[in-house]
Amino acid sequence: MSTWIRARDSALYAISQGYNVFPLSIYKTPSIKSPHDKGHSCRGQCGKPGHGVHDATTDAAYARHLFDLSPRAAGYGISCGGRMVGLDLDRKNGVNGVESIYQLAAKHEFQIPQTMTVCTPSGGFHLWLSIPAGVNVPNSAGRLGPGIDVRGTGGYLVGPGSTGKAGEYTLHPKLGDVVVQSVPEQLLKLMLPKPVTRRIPRADPSPVTASRALDGLVKVVLNAPQGTRNDRLYWAAAKAWAHVDDGHMGAAEVEAALVEAAVRQGLTAGEAARTVASARRSGAAA
Structure with a gap:
């Protein structure tokens, strides 16, 4: 075949x-x-x-x-998003997402369910988890812990039966094709953005103005010359997160749009999500 x-x-x-x-x-x-x-x-x-x-x-x-x-x-x-969220647990380059998720579970007192699990070529795993209707889980890279990426609204997982440059994606041999389990309540809380204190906007921007601003930042990423993709993505993300903090843009919309633009420029979804997340962390620490 x-x-x-x-x-x-x-x-x-x-x-x-x-x-x-x-x-x-x-x-x-x-x-x-x-x-x-x-x-x-x-x-x-x-x-x-x-x-x-x-x-x-x-x-x-x-x-x-x-x-x-x-x-x-x-x-x-x-x-992902809507009915399902994915946990991408990397085990490569000295990072072990499997250890990280178990440490997180012990710290916050939740059990990791035996859910649909896909083995990745690098030795990691994709865990599929169902989420309540109407809950919008944003994508994130490393926010929950080293080697733990969240695939939420606007994100995707590589399905079992796929082949990548490093090898095949297969169902976990011991679990097989099992029912997708619900995300533990404590883990879901950790996946959702923490409430932030927003500055009062000087003006109440219209949805059209905010949309145009995001489109402009997406264009910065899409027009980035070879060798500047990460730098341009980081710059655009920093600007976008400032708009999110001001209440001008939605966090999930910003992350999904910038990651998609970066993927079209040749970055992997994981690389792009990590850069966008890094820009947010730097802004929060400023």
Whole structure:
């Protein structure tokens, strides 16, 4: 069986279980090229494929069409947010996310449920957890602890049956295809942003003004020359977080938009999320 067929069939199985999917390249990035020039802010409103996680679908026929447009697809992404959040536990480069999550569980007195678990090529794991309706969990990188990344609204996980440059993503051999368990209440609280004291805005910006400001920062990332991507992303994120603190923008919207733009520039979702999170931490410490 070819890598492409395995990825497509695995994605179709995920759809049968109710998950939203879209094709990924062997680099774990969206495999369909954007129909727009750099600097666009479209997230699928145009109706054309090529918008990354915004292409995710539960329509099997449309998923087949997306894979037909992606003859070099090697995997598929499962969009998070809405009904599910993902924990990406890295074990590489001296960081052990598995140890970190157990330390977090012991400190905050919650149990890690035996939920759907995907083994990653680096020796880490993706844990799938269900969340209550209406809860918006933001993406984060390392905020809960070293090697722990959260995939929430606007984020995605690489699905089992996918192949990356380092190897295959497979179901945990001891757990298999199990029911996704609810996120522990204490862990959910840790995932959500901490309340911050907001400065009173000098003016009450309209939604249109805030949207244009975010679009401008996204364009900074999308137009970054080679070798400046991280620097431009960090700068744009710092500016965006300042707007969030002023109450001009939403945190989840900012993180999702900037990470997506960085992924289109060639960064991995993890790298981008870590840079955005670093900009937020630096701003909070200022």
